[in-house]
Amino acid sequence: MVTKVMQMILSPVLALVVGVFFLGLARKIMARIQWRYGPPLIQPVIDIIRLFYQKSVSHGRMFDLGIILSLAGSIVVVLFLPFGRICPLAGSGGLLVILYVMLFAPLGIALSGGQGANPNISIGISRKLILGLGYEVPLLLVLLAAMTHYKTISIVEMVSVQQNAGWSITSWPLLLSGVSYFLILPAILGIRPFDVSSAPQEISSGPMVEYGGKYLALATIEHALVLFISIALFVNLFLGGAANPIIFFVKMLVVFVLGVCVNAVFPRFRIEQAVKYLWKWPTLLAFVGLVITLAIRS
Amino acid sequence: MDRNQIAKWLEAPAKMANKYSLHAVYFCTGCGIIEVPPVITSRWDAERFGVIPVATPRQANLFLITGYVSVKTLRAIIRTYEQMYEPKYTVGFGSCPINGGMYWDSYNTIKHLDKYIPIDGWIAGCMPRPEAIFIAVTHLWTLIDKDMANGYTRYRESYRFYRRNQEMALGKLEWPPLFATGNKSVIDERQAVRSQQ
Amino acid sequence: MSLQILLIVAFGGALLTYLLGKISAKVRNFLAVAICLVLVVFVAGLYGKRIEKTFYFGFFDLGLVLRLNTLSWFFAITIPVVGALSIIFSLSYIRGRERTDFYYLMMLLVNAAMLGIVLAGDLVCFYIFWEIMSWSAFLLISYNRGPALAAGMKYIIMSVIGSVCFLVGMLSLYASFDTLNISKVASAITSASSAYILFILAAFGIAFGIKNAVLPFHTWLPDAHSEAPAPFSAILSGMLIKMGTYGFLLLLYVIMGLKLFLSLGHGLFSLHRILCLLGVVTIIIPTFIAILQTDAKRLLAWSTVGQAGYIILGIAFGTNLALAGGIFHFFNHALFKALLFLAIGAVEFRTRTRDLDSLGGLAKKMPVVFIGTLAGICALIGVPLTSGFVSKWLIYKTLILEGSPFLAFFALVGTWGTILYSYKLIHNIFLGQLPEKYKDLPKSPFSMQLPVIVLSFAILLFGILPGIPLGVINSIGTSFGFEPLNVTIWGVASETGTLNTINIFSAVLLAGVVVWVVFRLGAKSASVPQEDSYAAGTHTPADKYHYTVEFYNPLHRMIRPFLKDVIDEFYSWIASSVQRLSNSVRCVYAGDVGYYVMYIISFLAFLILVQLKFKPW
């Protein structure tokens, strides 16, 4: 029982540390690609500390509760995801619960932004939800392929099967699903080619328009956790998780650096282009992957 | 650049965090904004010092007034400055915000911007080059260290006078006063000033 | 004996309230609410009993039977609960309007009729109560004149077609088995030929499909729901649709029995697979049509059609988890859809409009209704702490594990469509800038807030402790011949993946408290009026600084060409061709007597001529 409580505390803290480190790494890699020296790796930490000391403005009770709900949702998702051996809430609902608890984050920000009563926010949220609909189609096909391949909905079982039967990306159909997941990774993270919902130039950073001191700090932490969640999901489903957290971290680092290099060089899509792209190539790959897994299974 | 000295972080985290994470409002107020893109891109890279442009005043704590201030722009500058959260710092570029510069006798520019919003730092030069901007940033660090960058506290304490000057320059303002300006209305204060002259 | 008293109380009470209404409105209101509460208590008392009692023989020597088992009890308990809440809601909603006695009579009559359907033991009783329900619903839909009349007409034509099919099926059953008692029919039908079973299925399927708004027969629902008065549209979409579900359950599991149902058809074209496909199609298309709607109640009506698809999918998939998920989803849908319609009714009562483009910022003015709507849309989406999530989890789990991921895929994409239109609903009405004309909107009366509070509390309670309803549903499953689920208070435990809602709730609560403490650690935040918002340095123009029109504009442009309601156009094409046909007949019946006399004389002349020439007689 004690180890479970220890894990309950440890895994969100680890996720936060890894997520914030990834944020700093992303800015550093982006700078180096653009021939700039770039900020120190701990710049996001400095920003968060500064934001916590800065006053802010609230537009009503839902404005506060929304951002709190969204961050709490992200923390709960982290509890469901295995990080190496650490997976506190493995037993109470598998991948489906992860999929549905991941709804807390966009819904929380949407509700708190809506109370902010600013048209930039509303446009940002409507784009965020349309983009969500866009990347959800291939993401669901990918998750269903993984679930039908392993005939289970608990992610811990998938990891344990992969431990001894080899990574699932090596088996032919799940390779297609893995590639399709990697293609939609920037959309899930909301980074450069797909940051239509928080575009600083067009809609002055969308849902973040009215976020000031501590709200922006919570929003940055939530973005870091979403970063961690989507990459951890990829590593667990396709790269076979890991026995101990260090190997798990190394795998995540590789996937993340590849993702950031893609995102650093692309201009931003328009929202129609983004959804058309998401519904074309990644969906085709994921669909073929699912059909083949279904054929093999039955 | 004492960013890596842990002792300073532990002793005064708020001050250190404010120093090394200055997010500037990307609001082009005058001709000086043409100097800001080279500052934030690969040629000079202000991000080394933690200075990045952000889209809205809500997320910012540094406001660069770049170049001359026309009467119409003053209305937007005051609105943006009031929407920023404390602690906030402002830096004036060039001589035009100081005393009107070469537009000293123009009917349509604001002469002493200091009368309307508090300014923490001035950079000389008609338009200062990126090196001068970095000198201003480092100068702002020292001001923050010595607690002299207190433009926002000055604005809060003597808000009545700032508000009065703003209404004298711009006439009726659509937005309500940021801080309570006491019961006496500011307009009849202006009659008193005019009668003294 | 006790079932009879139940029905007598229900129907007699309805009549009594109508008569008392002539004397004083207050007594009528009190009596209406009292009757519903009495019914709730009465049915709650009958938990766990299995009664079968024939109470009247005079009807062509066919015994009219009243029957109670776990399935009918589960439906019977939700009917008066939703009825009572919407009648409490309509106490202040209908106060100023005319013909309020007639309104209360019809509301109680609909409730009583639905109770009758659920308790009916034989098809004649079932049909009688079915007709009472259809006609009283028609009268209620066209209650507030104007466009409601057309909507009511559309509804009653389709439900009459359904009733006729039901009658045909019933008579053919009587002809072949000369008994209409459901249990006797169930035992007799196994011997019938599969062609005959298919015919019975078609007849009853059309009747229940129309009422349950399955895709080809759904066209009456959007008009009926948006024109009916708010409290009745809560009952209409909460419970009346579910009578079709009850009919399907009765037809597929009670009359035909589990083995026969699963064995019908073969391979890919087996009956339950076709019904699943129908359910999935019913999920996808209406959900994406709902995204385009700009009228709040029409949006909710389309969402009802979409959610009915989940229930059909759950029932038709044929495993115990799917059945439990389907029935639990019926129960959740009754709760949260009634909640959403009542909340929209409260908004409409105050702001006199349902147009999503001209509302906004009502969260400050109507906080209770806002929280209720929030709970409602969370349950509609299936956010983990609400009951909607548990039923969807059950359905998805069995869909995936039984090896049909594409059904699960379409259902999950339907969920994201639900997110889009439910966020649009709550954003356009409650969030954003408050328009000038609603600045001094009074709070909504308590009689409207009470049902919203009760329903949102129920949603959260059954979301965190799903064991309570799942226990009853499990007993329904076993009565149909499924092996029981391992149901506990916090969810479903099974080796292929357990669901533990208590863990999720405690995790979310813990994380929420931790984040709230961190939030309070930050510097204080000052609250600010809605005008003080970022507008690029300019002043925010009142009444113009709000984005709601065509909320998902990019999506509209992409999916609008695919989403014409083809079925509705097909039906209106039929209606117009019938209209043209009848006009052409008018030239024969020109309407003035002269023509008719001429026709008679010419016909007589013709007869005489034939007689003279051929002498046939």
Add this chain to the structure above:
Amino acid sequence: MSESLKQRLKSTFKDVQVAALKDNRMSVTAQGASVPAILMFLKDAGFDHLALISAVDYIEDNEFEVCYILTCYMQGQDSEGQDLHIILKTRISREGPNFQTVIGIYPNAEPYERELHELFGISFKGHPRLTPLFLERDYKIPPFRKDFDTRKYVKDTFDNIPFV
């Protein structure tokens, strides 16, 4: 080519002085009343672009000079103007300066006339909205007039605002 245009101008309008300046420029000076007619004539001759309307303040003659600058873009053979620029000048009195609008002929004249109204005080009859365009404050003497003393104005409005 500009010769023929000069002849036709002189022949159709009596009191018009036409002078060809260097590199395809031509100046036409006319009385106020005939300005709309000349503009119509020039528009038919291919000058379909009204580049600018500006005014000059001749304070010693106590007159304003309103100048219409027209250019022609059509490169086809049929138009005589090719890339010829024409400046049409007319004089109006300084007291109570009002002039008829040319929005009917060149719709894009609307902002130019608003600007002249705001900065010179010339009011244009028939103009739909002569509301302020650029200036934030109200000026007793329009700022572009020569008798507007900008130093005195600055001293009155800005210098007496005390420092905080």
